[in-house]
Amino acid sequence: MDLNVIWFILITVLFTGFFVLEGFDYGVGMMMFGRPQNERGQFVRAIGPVWDGNEVWMITAGGATFAAFPHMYATMFSTFYIALFLMLLALIMRGVAFELRGKFKASDWVDFWDYSIMFGSFVPALLWGVAVTNLLRGVAIDPQMHFVGKFLDLLSPCALVGGIFFVLLFAFHGANFLLIKIADKGLLHELQQKSLRLGLSTLLAYVMFAAAAAHDTDILAKLSTVIFLGLSIAAVIASCAGAHSGCGCKAFASSTLAIVFLTVGFFNALFPRLMVSSLMPQWSLDIYNAASTPHTLLLMTGAALVFVPIVLCYQFWTYKVFKARVTPQDVSYH
């Protein structure tokens, strides 16, 4: 296996970590829609200690892409310019909101920041769905690896279905996270029903996404991808069963697996390409024409193999420290 393949796998790992961990953070944020303030406080408290560390998975995925596949980083980020701008605005408001919402007890102040968290979670979930779909569907990339299309080209029906699918999947995943983090029995019961409904909607969106992607892309061209996506759909169903039977652990573990299989399946379909050119297949970016030199790839492989396990250890420890369920009394203004 050459270094380029190893780095493709590492990028897959980083994006998987990002979608699994930030997935439930975004989901919890979206679950705040329509809930009263004291419940929103409990939701925020549930992800409070960990969201910042989770977000670094995205930053690392971006930085690692820059280091290992600089042309992908350059083409992807300049292509999705407006989308990333909107995503950044959302992430800025969301990040500050976690810190500032508790600084005053005034209801309007808390509401304002809670809406920042809600939209700041919804917008990135949607845009990542759109962006990821476009990587595979193809965008107008010329032989110099420059995007020559328009912003609106990125909003094809297929990509929008991908966006909605991501929103529902993350919301479902977030609801399942709350099932293992909330202590209040009454609230838990409501969340359980909500999770089940979201799970069934996710399933529907999954089928629509698969159909749209099968029509627009070559996502089903490899048998291995079909298997991964099949496993992912099975995991969504298992997760729904978990939510139905009131077993939060099963629901959350299964939706985690659903995201893992989806991400792996997606990158498997993309391999060895990184970004498809809709103009000419041979203008696509792949793990060879977009890569750094073997010297840099080797160096970064060493760094990743040393540091990623260390990160996993202390992040795992953090989850252990904060494993207790959140009670309504935990929500204090600090």
Next chain:
Amino acid sequence: MDALILSRLQFAITTIYHFLFVPVTLGLSIFVALLETWYVNSGSYEERIKLKKLVKFFGTIFLINFAMGVVTGIVQEFHFGMNWSEYARFMGDIFGAPLALEALTAFFIESTFIGLWIFGWDKLSEKVHCLCIWIVAFGSNLSAFWILVANSFMQHPVGYAIENGRAVMTDFVELVTNPYVVGEYSHAFFAGITTGGFLVIVVSAWKIATDDVSREMFVRTLRRATLYTLVGLLGVMGSGHMHAQYLAQANPMKLASFEALWETENPAPFAVVADINQEAGRNDSEILIPKMFSFMVHNSFDGEVKGINDLQREAVEKYGSGYYIPNDVRGMFWSFRAMIGSGGLMLLIVLATGCLVFFQRTKIREHLCCLKMMPLLLPLPFIANSVGWYIAEAGRQPWIVVGLQKTAVAVSPNLSANEVWLTLIGFTAIYLFLAVLAVFAAVMFIRRTKITEEEA
């Protein structure tokens, strides 16, 4: 205005804004860690309650600042791909590595341990909790190191080769041990200590003047903060001087532009003020201290210092025809003076405050008026930090990577001016809006929080 100049403006605005918060994070994280160490090792019950409140007090200010720094930092990482795709292609093999290492080795630990610190007061033992803030401080300062490794390459490329039209890394150790990093990192580190310390001075002074019940504790933080800031200021001056001497060899064009020295001279005078005429390549009038610039560079009153016009001729010989002089010598000249002036003023203030809290402690009540005015001085470190980065980056122009790539060819070719206008206005607007809210939240918090012996 085209996408290039707008992208430059956007990068300048967002970086300077980001760097309002970064030095506070660098310096205040260490100060809070020191405070918590003091708390953990303190004796009596009443003292412990007050010290814990004090740690949480400065911790909360730190956290508001930290959140602003984190969210504005993501923008900076995305910028290299969004607006500077050709730079990312040309430099990715070199620049991506420190950026990815920054995320892997520094962002992860600071972001994970900050969560543990905020929510772990009752879940971790005191010592482990204290260790968490030390780890956050370490992570923050390590992340500054990696980003300055990346920046130093842009200022002074080492350990590279040019292959197939792009820069590739040949020696990682050389990249990390770039002598430019030493000057840049030590200067930024001590600037962080200074900024964090000065913030504590200002907040403590204001609390002493306005909050009778908490006064005693803030006198104690004021004493510590003056020492802390003094260390920072001496460090920042020493490292700045060292780095300027190093610039005489590494990037003489930048140094000559700081001082608006147009012609090579031996000995070279120092211009206190100058009316700079960039078009004509000279100063129309100036007030000079003879031999002083030579002394600053060579530690001796003789010695040649190269001037801008000669360096331009050398650059033309080396790189072909073109204009290699930073296009804002006037701005750099005055920014440099603003930086030195702010630093000098801070030193006087810190010394005066130190005299008050160490030698005139009983008379502190007679000076409450003065202490109450201290917040007016808070902009000083932030001005110094901002203009400091301005001269560092404006002095690199017209290059984005000195000698290797020009800024003009680094911009993303697919961007229209309208798109960049949109994002420029968007970022600026949201940044201004958040600055108001964050400062408001911080000021109200400082105003209402009391450090007393009562249990919280």
